[in-house]
Amino acid sequence: MEEEIYCIGCGAEIQTKNPKEIGFTPPSALEKGLENGEVYCQRCFRLRHYNEIQDVSLTDDDFLHLLNELGKTDALIVNVVDIFDFNGSLIPGLHRFIGDNPVLLVGNKVDILPKSLKKNRLTQWMRERAHEEGLRPVEVLLTSARKAHQMQELLDKIEEYREGRDVYVVGVTNVGKSTLINQIIKQTAGVQDLITTSQFPGTTLDKIEIPLDDGHFLIDTPGIIHRHQMAHYLGKKDLKIIAPHKEIKPKTYQLNSGQTLFLGGLARFDFIQGERSAFVAYVSNDLMIHRTKLEKADAFYQKHIGGLLQPPRPDEVAEFPELVRFEFSIKEKTDIVFAGLGWVTISKPAVIAGWAPKGVDVLIRKALI
Ligand code: GDP
Incomplete structure (x- = not known):
């Protein structure tokens, strides 16, 4: 059995497998550390040498x-x-x-x-x-x-x-x-x-x-880690697209009932019932939004996911979870939130549906803006 080794900084048990968890040390650093008789986890090492905290x-x-x-x-x-x-x-x-x-x-x-x-x-x-x-x-x-x-x-x-x-x-x-x-x-x-x-x-x-x-x-x-966030289903490059880096520019859509918005290929918003009104999307500026007819939305998604509707990228489509639908009846100004991706603000009474990859939360809340 392998002997357990502890970080002399924080006391965490040293492990070399998971960089995101506590006690992580790259194998090469562990080897060096053992030679010197001073094993630090990466987190403590960086703190000592670069004054930098890493998240674990x-x-x-x-x-x-x-x-x-x-x-x-x-x-x-x-x-x-x-x-x-x-x-x-x-x-x-x-x-x-x-x-x-x-x-x-x-x-x-x-x-x-x-x-x-x-x-x-x-x-x-x-x-x-x-x-x-x-x-x-x-x-x-x-x-x-x-x-x-x-x-x-x-x-x-x-x-x-x-x-x-x-x-x-x-x-x-x-x-x-x-x-x-x-x-x-x-x-x-x-x-x-x-x-x-x-x-x-x-x-x-x-x-x-x-x-x-x-x-x-x-x-x-x-x-x-919150598991119900979009981040868990995407690669690093896609994360760059969905995590806003700059001030978000809200995008306003005048929609009639029976219209759908796709937020890339990651989420979908259906306006099912209600009078024509403005819907405002707050998502990363780099995420493309596409408008289509609700009745054609299923077929549109099948055809364009990984293409016109990105992320996911073409090579990620096979692994990407199916979208799951949540329906809401809205009475006052409300946000429908796609966890970690952003939200759409609905200003008038309506029946709507939000779709997100299986496992990602879709919820409504009193409008933020
Ligand atoms: P932790 O897991 O809570 O420790 O989060 P990190 O400090 O590692 O940050 C997570 C991500 O959010 C990184 O990509 C950061 O660059 C980014 N981030 C952190 N603070 C801010 C901020 O004030 N504004 C923006 N736009 N991004 C931030």
Whole structure:
């Protein structure tokens, strides 16, 4: 049997198979490390040498464990969500785990929403949606970790609400938590000393601690992968197309009932019943949208998936999951959300259907914009 090796930085068990999970070390680095008697996981290595946090993900069990531990601490919880995939980045039941600890809700990636959007409308909307989930944040903030926007404001708010306590930063993967932490690290010194990480009892879970000036810490915790996102069905190149990098330009369509929109070959929107009105699509600018007649939509999809309707690419079509249909009856201004891909806003009463690859969530919510 192989001997277990642990990272001297964070204590995670070293593994060489899965770069996205904790304890990963490339085999060559492991060999070198063993020669020197100093084995670091890649995450700690990068933190030591490049002052850079890498994101890692956890199993469901470890994540639950982490949440349970949070309830036992006396700390400020900073919950980072992706404003573009708000529903997909909430942590189900977070409020039940954290006990009486205050939560600062941070909506990241605000740079990709249209600039015309009023910020307090957006934070108000986030607050309402959080309340629906039982979460009562002490404050809602908007940031862009990529553009380093609102970082000082975030740090000020953290200082204000932590009241001399530790700070735990939590979030599902891909919300930009690592990017955000990296920005925070840039503003703090002495990173070599950061890897004083301790483990949550009973797990291999490492946490990275950034010292604050009163002996307390800002603690980065690994995220959990949300499986109901489009991202799991696409290759790297396709992900580049669907993840917006710049401010989204909303696309407006005047539709009659009996018309269909295809969002590439990844999702489909049917306008089944209702009076002619405007429908606005909020998806990556690089994703092509095609309009067709509802009655011809099935045949159109079969014929053009992987061609006119991309992604998926031609060589991915065979493996691509079939689209599954969800029907909704809409009364007020509503978004139909395709998890991780974007949404379409419906402004008048209508019967509609949304289609997404099997396993990807389609849901409706009060309109964001
Ligand atoms: P983590 O899994 O939560 O740690 O997320 P990462 O920090 O690895 O970021 C996930 C993806 O989102 C990467 O492609 C980042 O470049 C991107 N990202 C992170 N922050 C922002 C942001 O503020 N705006 C935009 N547009 N993208 C971001």
